[in-house]
Amino acid sequence: MENGSCENGSDNQKWKFRGNKELNTSSVSVRGFLNLLMQNINGKDDRPTILICRGDPTEFPSYRTTSSAVDAVVDSLRSFNFNSYASTVGVPVARKAIAEYLSQDLSYELSPDDVYLTSGGSQAIEIVVSVLSRPGANILLPRPGYPNYEARAAFDNLEVRHFDLIPERGWEVDLDSVEALADDNTAAIVIINPNNPCGNVFKYQHLKQIAETARKLGIFVISDEVYGHLVVGSNPFVPMGEFASIVPVVTLGSLSKRWMVPGWRLGWIVTNDPHDIFKKTGIVESIKSCLDISTDPVTFIQGAVPQILEKTSKDFFSNIINIMRETSEFLYDTIKAIPCLTCPHKPEGSMAVMVKLELPLLENISSDLDFCLKLAKEESLIILPGVAVGLKNWVRITFATDLPTLEDGLGRLKAFCERHAKKQTNQSSNGDM
Ligand SMILES: *Cc1c(COP(=O)(O)O)cnc(C)c1O
Numbered sequence: 001m002e003n004g005s006c007e008n009g010s011d012n013q014k015w016k017f018r019g020n021k022e023l024n025t026s027s028v029s030v031r032g033f034l035n036l037l038m039q040n041i042n043g044k045d046d047r048p049t050i051l052i053c054r055g056d057p058t059e060f061p062s063y064r065t066t067s068s069a070v071d072a073v074v075d076s077l078r079s080f081n082f083n084s085y086a087s088t089v090g091v092p093v094a095r096k097a098i099a100e101y102l103s104q105d106l107s108y109e110l111s112p113d114d115v116y117l118t119s120g121g122s123q124a125i126e127i128v129v130s131v132l133s134r135p136g137a138n139i140l141l142p143r144p145g146y147p148n149y150e151a152r153a154a155f156d157n158l159e160v161r162h163f164d165l166i167p168e169r170g171w172e173v174d175l176d177s178v179e180a181l182a183d184d185n186t187a188a189i190v191i192i193n194p195n196n197p198c199g200n201v202f203k204y205q206h207l208k209q210i211a212e213t214a215r216k217l218g219i220f221v222i223s224d225e226v227y228g229h230l231v232v233g234s235n236p237f238v239p240m241g242e243f244a245s246i247v248p249v250v251t252l253g254s255l256s257k258r259w260m261v262p263g264w265r266l267g268w269i270v271t272n273d274p275h276d277i278f279k280k281t282g283i284v285e286s287i288k289s290c291l292d293i294s295t296d297p298v299t300f301i302q303g304a305v306p307q308i309l310e311k312t313s314k315d316f317f318s319n320i321i322n323i324m325r326e327t328s329e330f331l332y333d334t335i336k337a338i339p340c341l342t343c344p345h346k347p348e349g350s351m352a353v354m355v356k357l358e359l360p361l362l363e364n365i366s367s368d369l370d371f372c373l374k375l376a377k378e379e380s381l382i383i384l385p386g387v388a389v390g391l392k393n394w395v396r397i398t399f400a401t402d403l404p405t406l407e408d409g410l411g412r413l414k415a416f417c418e419r420h421a422k423k424q425t426n427q428s429s430n431g432d433m
Contacts, residue, residue, distance in 0.1 A: 020155065029147055030054075033372075033388040040376040050409040053384040055196065055351045056262050057400035062323055065260045066316040072307035073264075073300060082303035088291040090117025090268075094305035098268050101309045102251070105239050110270065116287055119297045120267040121226040121254035126152050127269060127294065128222055128250060131286040132187040133158040140181055140189040142173070144197050144354060144389040144396075146224065149190060161186075162390065167344040167354070171200040175213050182217040188250075189214055194227040194237060194349030197389045197396040199328070201235040201349040204242075211243035220248045220277070226267070227257050229317065232325040233348030241272035248277045257351070259308065260320070266301045324351070327399040327406050334410045335397075340417050351400035354386065357393050363422045368393045374420075379412035 034053060041049055057063040076082055082091065089095065095112040103109045118124040125148050132139060133156035141149050143162040153160045161181040165171040178189060191210060194201045202210075214221050223240035231237050240249045254267035269287060271278050278284045296302075328347040335343040340361040347353040357371055365371050368385040372395065375381050386394030399406065 029151060030384060030388055033384060034382065037372055037376045037382050040373050041380055041382075042377050045380045047380050049380045049382065050405060050412065051382040052397050052399075052401055052406060052409045053382050054398060055257060055400060057351070057398075057402075058260055058262065060402045060405070062402050063260050063320065063400070066312050068311040068313065068316075069259055069261065069304070069308045072304035072311065075307060076300045076303035079303065082299040084299070086117075086296050086299045086302060088294070088296060089288060090115065090296075091299060091302045094302040097306035097309045098253075098270070102239065102241070102253070102270060105237075106241055106272075108274065110241075110272070114271045114273070116269040116291060117297050117302055118267045118269060118291075119265040119295065120256055120262070121224065121252050122148060122267070123265075123294065123297075124252040124254070124267045124269045125149060125224070127287060127290045128252065129153055129158060130156055130290050131283060134187070137185050137187045138183075139187055140178060140219070142190065142192060142195075144386065144391040144394070145190075146192055146196055147389060150390075158187075159185075163189075165195070165198060165200075167198075167356075170345050171195060171198040171354075172202070172206050173210055175209060178213055179217065182219060186217065186219050188220050188222050190222045190224065191240065192224040192227075193240065194225075194230055196227060196350045197352045197354055197384075198345065199347030199350050199353035200345055201231055201233060201237060203235055204238050207238055207240055208243055208246070211240070211246040211249075215247040220250065222250045222252065224252045226252060226254045227350040228253055229258055230321070230324070230351065231349040232321060232328050233346065235348050237349065241270070244272035245274050248273045248275070250278075255305075255308065258317070259312070264298075264301050266297050266305065323402070324399060327401060327403055328353070330403065330406060331397060331399045331410065334414070338414055338417050340421060341413075347399065352396050352398045354389075354391065354394050355397055357395060359393055361422055362417070362420050365420060368395055371395065375413070375416055378419075379416050381409055381412045381416070383413070 094117055095115040098115045099110040099112045129152040138159035138161050139153060140161050140163055142165050150160055163177045163181055164174040166174050221240055225239060229237050241251050249272040251270040251272055255264060256262035332343055332346045335341050335355055340358045342356040343353060357368055369387055372383055372385040384396040386392055389396055
């Protein structure tokens with residue numbers, strides 16, 4: 001041995017980590033923060049831990065998926081038609097069904113060839129970000145946003161530039177900042193509608209303005225519509241694809257949220273491109289190449305898609321919306337009555353809303369993360385700190401729970417805020433600290 005150190009197994013060899021370090025730096029995920037908060041739960045608290053931080057309400061019986069969706073999967077399996085490898089773009093019957101489903105909301109018809117099936121909306125994000133990750137390129141992402149985009153971009157060395165969503169304007173996109181950020185290397189702008197984490201639904205006119213701004217800049221729009229149709233307010237959901245004649249649009253969607261089956265892993269990428277711009281620029285070919293080297297969604301779920309889309313009753317959807325309208329209104333009204341919290345915009349859709357912490361009114365709370373850590377410890381209540389979605393000293397609260405759980409959770413939040421509220425200045429300075 002060259003340095004003679006390995007004789008009795010005392011191995012001085014220096015192993016180097018040669019893996020992708022971006023995985024560590026980009027691990028600022030929602031799950032990462034939730035794990036951190038869960039570690040802070042006080043084991044001596046007899047009360048159950050309440051999580052009002054996730055976009056997955058499937059544990060509540062009232063959010064159970066429709067039995068027709070389950071039947072569709074059973075029928076798909078029993079048909080024996082979906083046991084082979086699928087085409088990497090997706091099985092034809094599912095592509096056709098999704099094209100027809102989405103066309104119902106558009107003033108033109110999508111073709112099955114516009115639809116690519118993915119393992120949930122998450123893989124749709126992964127593929128679109130990979131396709132855009134040319135060296136030197138950048139992508140415009142909303143702040144606050146959905147941190148998967150930042151994580152995937154970091155992983156692929158794609159530069160991220162953030163534009164703001166403006167709370168005072170119902171979380172509309174700050175279009176001036178979009179124009180200031182974009183340059184010749186900007187590949188696309190991402191919008192999320194209905195919006196996670198803010199809970200707003202963009203109006204028709206604003207979507208049109210976004211399309212016109214993107215056109216002016218020569219960049220296309222990626223519209224994350226994973227929460228499509230999950231609307232509890234008065235703004236209707238308008239798909240960005242409606243403006244595809246102004247600017248080409250890539251729509252991302254999924255069964256996860258509307259059908260309450262996030263574990264089924266079925267999502268899609270759709271190109272809304274009436275002028276064939278994606279084809280001309282080679283983006284369609286890149287999406288296909290990327291799918292060729294990715295894992296496909298499970299075939300029997302793909303095979304179930306036509307029946308799921310066709311047979312789900314209106315009652316299933318309206319029932320879910322009614323529950324979420326009630327929980328979202330309860331959340332908004334309760335927050336309004338807690339002095340150190342501000343919710344600038346009543347939730348209109350998705351499953352979450354952003355709430356601002358008025359830190360000057362709170363004693364011994366240094367940040368949103370500090371707030372959430374202490375809340376976990378003292379009240380066994382988990383909410384997401386705003387830093388996880390790009391907005392420090394805010395928190396994200398979800399209303400996709402049943403009402404009793406939300407009542408219990410918000411009761412604890414209120415008690416926590418009262419306990420930590422700063423005493424009025426005229427009664428303080430009595431040296432009781
Ligand atoms: C949940 C979510 C996704 C991921 O969708 P899945 O189908 O669960 O993978 C993508 N974008 C946003 C904004 C989401 O909230």
